[in-house]
Amino acid sequence: MKKRGVGIGLSFYGTGYGNGFPDVSNAEVQLMEDGKVAIFVGATEVGQGAKTALIQIGAETLQLDYKNIIFINEDTDMMPDSGTAAATRQTYNTGNAIKIACENFNEEIKKAAQKALGLNSTAGLIVKDGVVYLAMFPDKRISYKELSKIYKDDIIKAKGTFTAQTVKMDDETGQGAPYWPYTFNACMVLVEVDTNTGRVELLKSIFAQDVGRAVNPRLVEGQMDGGFAMGLGYTLFEDLNLDKGKMRNNRFSKYLIPTSMDMIDIENIIIEDPESTAPYGAKGIGEPTTIPVGPAILNAIYDATGVRVTHLPVTPENLMKAIRESEKSEAI
Amino acid sequence: MKLNTVGKNIIRVDSYSKVTGKALYPQDIYLENMLYAKTLRSESPHAYIEVDTTEAEKVDGVVKIFTHKDVPYNHHGVVLHDHNVFCDKKVRSIGDPIAFIVGESEEACIRSMKAIKVNYAEIPGVFDPVEAMKEDSPKVHDDKSNIIYHYKLRKGNVEEAFKNCAVIVENTYSTHMQEHAFLQPEAGLSYVDEDGTIVVVVATQYPHYDREIIARALNLKDEQVRIINTNIGGAFGAREDITMQIHLALASKTLNRPVKVIYNREESFLAHSKRHPMIMKYKTGADKDGYLMAMEAEIIGDSGAYCSWAINVLRKAGVHSTGPYVIPNVKVDSYAVYTNNPFTGAMRGFGATQVPNAAEQQMDILAEKLGISPIEIRRRNIFRVGSKTATGQVLLEGVPLDRCLETIAEKYEEFLELKEFGNLKAEEESI
Numbered sequence: 001m002k003k004r005g006v007g008i009g010l011s012f013y014g015t016g017y018g019n020g021f022p023d024v025s026n027a028e029v030q031l032m033e034d035g036k037v038a039i040f041v042g043a044t045e046v047g048q049g050a051k052t053a054l055i056q057i058g059a060e061t062l063q064l065d066y067k068n069i070i071f072i073n074e075d076t077d078m079m080p081d082s083g084t085a086a087a088t089r090q091t092y093n094t095g096n097a098i099k100i101a102c103e104n105f106n107e108e109i110k111k112a113a114q115k116a117l118g119l120n121s122t123a124g125l126i127v128k129d130g131v132v133y134l135a136m137f138p139d140k141r142i143s144y145k146e147l148s149k150i151y152k153d154d155i156i157k158a159k160g161t162f163t164a165q166t167v168k169m170d171d172e173t174g175q176g177a178p179y180w181p182y183t184f185n186a187c188m189v190l191v192e193v194d195t196n197t198g199r200v201e202l203l204k205s206i207f208a209q210d211v212g213r214a215v216n217p218r219l220v221e222g223q224m225d226g227g228f229a230m231g232l233g234y235t236l237f238e239d240l241n242l243d244k245g246k247m248r249n250n251r252f253s254k255y256l257i258p259t260s261m262d263m264i265d266i267e268n269i270i271i272e273d274p275e276s277t278a279p280y281g282a283k284g285i286g287e288p289t290t291i292p293v294g295p296a297i298l299n300a301i302y303d304a305t306g307v308r309v310t311h312l313p314v315t316p317e318n319l320m321k322a323i324r325e326s327e328k329s330e331a332i
Numbered sequence: 333m334k335l336n337t338v339g340k341n342i343i344r345v346d347s348y349s350k351v352t353g354k355a356l357y358p359q360d361i362y363l364e365n366m367l368y369a370k371t372l373r374s375e376s377p378h379a380y381i382e383v384d385t386t387e388a389e390k391v392d393g394v395v396k397i398f399t400h401k402d403v404p405y406n407h408h409g410v411v412l413h414d415h416n417v418f419c420d421k422k423v424r425s426i427g428d429p430i431a432f433i434v435g436e437s438e439e440a441c442i443r444s445m446k447a448i449k450v451n452y453a454e455i456p457g458v459f460d461p462v463e464a465m466k467e468d469s470p471k472v473h474d475d476k477s478n479i480i481y482h483y484k485l486r487k488g489n490v491e492e493a494f495k496n497c498a499v500i501v502e503n504t505y506s507t508h509m510q511e512h513a514f515l516q517p518e519a520g521l522s523y524v525d526e527d528g529t530i531v532v533v534v535a536t537q538y539p540h541y542d543r544e545i546i547a548r549a550l551n552l553k554d555e556q557v558r559i560i561n562t563n564i565g566g567a568f569g570a571r572e573d574i575t576m577q578i579h580l581a582l583a584s585k586t587l588n589r590p591v592k593v594i595y596n597r598e599e600s601f602l603a604h605s606k607r608h609p610m611i612m613k614y615k616t617g618a619d620k621d622g623y624l625m626a627m628e629a630e631i632i633g634d635s636g637a638y639c640s641w642a643i644n645v646l647r648k649a650g651v652h653s654t655g656p657y658v659i660p661n662v663k664v665d666s667y668a669v670y671t672n673n674p675f676t677g678a679m680r681g682f683g684a685t686q687v688p689n690a691a692e693q694q695m696d697i698l699a700e701k702l703g704i705s706p707i708e709i710r711r712r713n714i715f716r717v718g719s720k721t722a723t724g725q726v727l728l729e730g731v732p733l734d735r736c737l738e739t740i741a742e743k744y745e746e747f748l749e750l751k752e753f754g755n756l757k758a759e760e761e762s763i
Binding site for chain 2: 001002003004005006007008009010011012013014018019042044045046047049051052055056057059060063066071073074075076077081083084085086087167169171172173174175176177178179181182184185186187188190192203204206207208209210212213214215216217218219227230231233234235238239240242244245246247250251252255257267269271273274275276278280282283286287288290291292294295296298299302303304308310311312313
């Protein structure tokens with residue numbers, strides 16, 4: 001028989017290396033010959049969208065069209081160390097480093113423009129769309145392209161470093177401030193359980209994710225869909241069938257991961273609450289998006305069947321076992 | 333604040349190259365005069381080994397077989413250096429690298445690999461972390477205790493607080509090992525450039541770390557190693573530990589020729605970490621109004637044969653074990669434990685993904701006992717601005733969990749109606 005159930009799951013997630021370990025990101029910014037601006041960071045694009053989101057943060061600070069930014073993040077000979085692409089840390093940590101580097105760059109290019117324009121001071125100079133101009137007399141202006149020609153032997157560049165703040169926990173009590181910032185979310189699902197087969201089908205879901213500020217809302221939704229799928233697979237399908245240290249399910253014909261056929265259209269809701277220490281308020285969301293999905297499904301399975309599944313994964317076989325055990329204990 | 337670029341749905345800058353197949357991964361790159369390689373891996377979860385490569389070296393097309401004897405510093409690891417670049421005396425899990433066969437073709441490497449004689453003298457293994465914690469259990473790393481790490485969280489007085497709870501829920505939960513299952517299995521190539529720099533082309537999460545670890549293993553300066561990171565077909569934590577990076581650098585440095593290695597899916601499963609299975613014993617208590625009073629948890633994480641990030645993962649599990657709720661009295665002990673299982677490490681959520689499977693079910697069980705809804709019990713206990721976590725951290729800002737909860741709460745009735753509708757229909761059909 002088919003039985004439906006509703007379940008919710010909430011989570012919090014501390015981002016960054018944490019626990020007082022120095023979490024440092026570096027960025028370098030440089031004017032290129034054609035008037036474009038290059039950003040060099042060691043932040044890896046693993047598919048999460050770092051390259052796009054970090055270009056957007058840079059473009060915002062430089063007040064430049066993102067198409068005029070050259071982003072280099074592939075070669076240790078060219079880029080500074082920006083830490084690992086993990087711990088949901090690149091948007092917040094390297095985003096901050098890029099913002100600082102770009103702010104420093106804006107000051108450097110203003111100094112260069114002051115000299116080139118024969119001004120007394122950088123006061124009142126504005127950078128906008130690849131031009132430096134004086135707000136009170138906009139005819140006093142020079143483009144990045146012109147500046148790059150003048151300063152070709154003395155490249156205009158700047159650096160930025162950001163170090164996140166955390167406090168190591170006490171060894172005996174665990175007291176401390178291990179992570180910052182934290183990201184929050186809530187997920188609700190409606191499932192249908194076939195109590196004859198143990199199959200769990202997802203029917204509907206709403207997922208609210210705190211992001212601080214969404215640098216790129218569509219990419220946030222992409223993470224939410226992907227995170228949901230990974231949580232779904234973890235809870236219902238994926239089983240290595242470990243036997244004395246051997247993975248019996250060591251290929252995709254046996255190790256089942258969710259496909260588009262298993263996914264539904266999730267109602268993703270982005271909750272914005274800009275974080276003051278973050279670049280434009282943006283917090284990381286890569287890992288958190290996968291966390292509340294499993295708990296919501298487990299609670300929904302209970303709501304549908306009255307059976308608490310305490311051992312993952314909830315494969316049809318395992319769920320049938322749990323249902324039978326619960327029937328047995330009720331009969332007694 | 334008026335923003336021009338932040339907040340805009342700019343199309344991913346790497347999308348065009350990826351959807352048109354133009355994006356290069358290490359698999360796609362071929363260099364002149366390039367050699368191929370294969371990795372011989374342990375077939376036993378726990379054994380002393382003797383390796384004889386004499387016959388294998390005679391196979392036509394084989395250039396060199398690398399083993400532990402060729403590595404200046406035969407250790408690596410993201411926290412502890414408990415991995416061997418190549419196992420010397422002992423293997424600790426199935427899949428441990430033993431040798432790296434380099435030859436003129438992949439076929440030659442495979443033929444040679446089959447000709448390597450490995451004598452396994454089996455040692456009793458331990459596959460259950462609870463067993464592994466016992467003093468008389470087989471030890472995975474020499475005579476060291478299998479308990480790698482113990483995190484303690486203490487706040488208030490749980491014993492006293494449980495006495496005053498109206499409801500208490502006790503359960504043991506467990507989660508399993510998970511594979512990252514990214515699209516692109518590991519591959520890489522290496523070469524020596526004109527000025528003698530060892531260049532390793534890989535798809536990795538942290539190129540500067542790879543550079544440092546290669547340099548240390550081969551006794552080089554960081555500047556003598558260069559990492560070029562190609563496009564990356566997913567990572568999720570599995571590209572943090574070293575896989576083939578040192579093998580490739582060693583081979584190119586020794587042979588002064590480009591070398592390429594590609595793992596197939598089965599080898600990829602063996603080569604990288606997994607999500608930690610955890611056993612989570614929970615006791616949670618609330619007062620009659622549904623306010624959480626106390627929580628006690630014991631969490632045991634299976635690190636497999638190597639530590640990788642186990643210390644950080646079990647610490648993170650401990651910190652997040654309360655769920656996003658204010659609990660005045662908390663006692664948590666989490667342990668990271670060696671076994672002879674495949675090693676576990678970083679995976680999306682990093683310890684914070686396992687614990688909510690316990691904590692969130694505890695919340696629902698408490699709510700049911702108290703006769704309040706799952707939404708309501710959370711409403712009464714969630715972190716808000718100014719809340720203090722179990723570690724004593726004050727959440728000064730950026731805590732919109734109330735908004736997240738209310739967003740889904742608005743749809744709660746609608747979801748319940750759909751549930752009832754479906755259940756009625758199913759009942760009718762069954763009649």
